[in-house]
Amino acid sequence: MTTLRFNKPYQVLSQFTDETGRKALADFIDMPGIYAAGRLDRDSEGLLLLTSDGLLQNRISHPDYKLYKIYWVQVDGQISDQALQKLREGVQLKDGMTLPAQVEEIPPPASLWPRDPPIRERAEIPTSWIQIEICEGRNRQVRRMTAAVGFPTLRLIRYAIGPISLEGLNPGEYAEVEEQPLWEFFPQQKTRRSRGSNKPGPTARDRGSNRGREKRARR
Known part of the structure; x- marks a missing residue:
């Protein structure tokens, strides 16, 4: 095998x-x-x-x-403690409430490679990175979760399975x-x-x- x-x-x-x-x-x-x-x-x-x-x-x-997966997520805006807590507790999506997740704000990953093409950044609005660990497999779940708390995903990288x-x-x-x-x-x-x-x-x-x-x- x-x-x-x-x-x-x-x-x-x-x-x-x-x-x-x-x-x-x-x-x-x-x-x-x-x-x-x-x-x-x-x-x-x-x-x-x-x-x-x-x-x-x-x-x-x-x-x-329930195999846990870790994602690095770049979001639009400086993510708030309130948004992080909502992600940890679970957020309401159209297909139901998500399970609690392990979430923390992180610096830009040191091993990160440039994306081609790069994301569109706005000079007047910062971006921030979070690490999120979930065990569900819903369609585009991480993107929907960050959007639900007011911070749309700009870049999504799965780091671990x-x-x-x-x-x-x-x-x-x-x-x-x-x-x-x-x-x-x-x-x-x-x-x-x-x-x-x-x-x-x-x-x-x-x-x-x-x-x-x-x-x-x-x-």
């Missing part, structure tokens, strides 16, 4: 081909039998997981399994990762991956546990 982490660039589809000729995964990854586990909107950037394991693909993408992050990957790059840290998030499936071994798996919340074992591959 093969599982990859991929830093999806802006304006790239989370599918391998597109009939209209828009950029898609096949422009960056040439590997048969591997499929995206979940999706990331075309106008969003960052971490996308792909795997040849159908069961793991279902676990990652299905909302019932469970224990896997995009650290060290430039846009358009991918690397192979071990599956066990992901399976640690699904206790009912642990025996499937540990059969034949009495060694405990890596700690699920240790996001750096897989870095030394990754095999970097570039386009």
Whole structure:
């Protein structure tokens, strides 16, 4: 089985081909039998997981399994403490109340790459960055959440899915990762991956546990 982490660039589809000729995964990854586990909107950037394991693909993408994801979000305006608290408690969207989220204001991420094209900034209005961690998978949820508290999203980057992050990957790059840290998030499936071994798996919340074992591959 093969599982990859991929830093999806802006304006790239989370599918391998597109009939209209828009950029898609096949422009960056040439590997048969591997499929995206979940999706990331075309106008969003960052971490996308792909795997040849159908069961793991279902676990990652299905909302019932509550796999937490971390996003870096640049919003229009200087976000207020009141807006941050509303996001933490949950906000009312058209499809219902969101679950409480872990949210904090952050400085612009040090490892951030320039977006092409860049966002439109207005000289008289500042922007700010937040980090938000959620486990729901509603359509365009983060963008709708920030808009609901009065701070529209300008740029959205998914930084982590469970224990896997995009650290060290430039846009358009991918690397192979071990599956066990992901399976640690699904206790009912642990025996499937540990059969034949009495060694405990890596700690699920240790996001750096897989870095030394990754095999970097570039386009």
